[in-house]
Amino acid sequence: MRLERALSHYLRSISVRWDDVEDRGIYPFDLPVIRELKEINFSPTVTYIVGDNGTGKSTLLEAIAVAVGFNPEGGSRNMNFSTIETHSSLATHLHAIRGATPRDGYFLRAESFYNVASKIDELDVDPLDVRLNEPLPPLIDSYGGRSLHKQSHGESFWALFTERFRGNGLYILDEPEAALSPTRQLAFLLRMQDLVKAGSQFLIATHAPIVLSYPGALIYELRDGELLETALEDTETFNVTRSFLANREAALDELLNKDEDAE
Ligand SMILES: Nc1ncnc2c1ncn2[C@@H]1O[C@H](COP(=O)(O)OP(=O)(O)OP(=O)(O)O)[C@@H](O)[C@H]1O
Secondary structure, eight states: OHHHHHHTOOEEEEEEOGGGOSOTTSTTTTSHHHHTOOEEEOOSSEEEEEESTTSSHHHHHHHHHHHTTOOTTOBOTTOOOOSSOOOOSGGGGEEEEEOSOOSEEEEEEGGGHHHHHHHHHHHTTSOEETTTTEEOOOGGGGGTSSOGGGSOHHHHHHHIIIIIOOSSEEEEEEOGGGGOOHHHHHHHHHHHHHHHHTTOEEEEEOOOTTGGGOTTOEEEEEETTEEEEOOGGGSHHHHHHHHHHHTHHHHHHHHHSHHHHHO
16 A cells, blocks of 8 residues: 555655756746745645735646646646746746656646637547547547536536546646535545545645645645645634634624724
């Protein structure tokens, strides 16, 4: 069992090769988290990155995904397309320590999943193996067979997690909760457990306390420009949500009526 787990540790760590960076004063090297970054070690199962808006989670995740062979806009490793060139040059300065080669893999960017769905529809118009000059099975078959554009946002994410993710995979997910109801977020934890048992490794950026709750996961929080290993109960996202739900009326009163009280 220990050997199996060691073998499925697809991505062990990443570090920045600072010697190659020409200009540290421009994006993304000027972001506090990147400036301070030396090495990130990953769990063989589930690693999370959390932090406030604009702290650099997507920048980091995208660079890690590109460094291990994914398209910057997301998709499987075989997808190579670009609708807009916005990705940073950080990936070329990352050094990834890898273990076994995953049999499956996916980079989900909630914000550009629409483009992935469009690309799948486009490739499926006339799927052809150009080497053999033979028809190929449509790509959408591996997502359950129904165009992702003809499903709701949440349904299309769910098709991805349940149909396309096959296990023994490296899955890098940026805000997977973006389309999921709280009930589906709970179901997502169960799906993750199945995939972890099937030898998968996850790296996830999230703002959702439910998504963040996978037992035994490694959590890094971006705080004051640093990436710190943090317990679930000490993360801001968990604490803010918990205290709001526990004291909703007092919290709303404090938030919305502060100015009136001062008058
Ligand atoms: N292409 C770009 N060029 C310049 N600055 C950028 C670029 N992309 C992002 N930034 C800046 O880098 C910072 C980090 O952005 P990033 O999207 O990584 O944050 P994030 O932590 O993922 O935020 P959120 O939680 O809102 O998704 C932001 O201040 C953003 O304005």
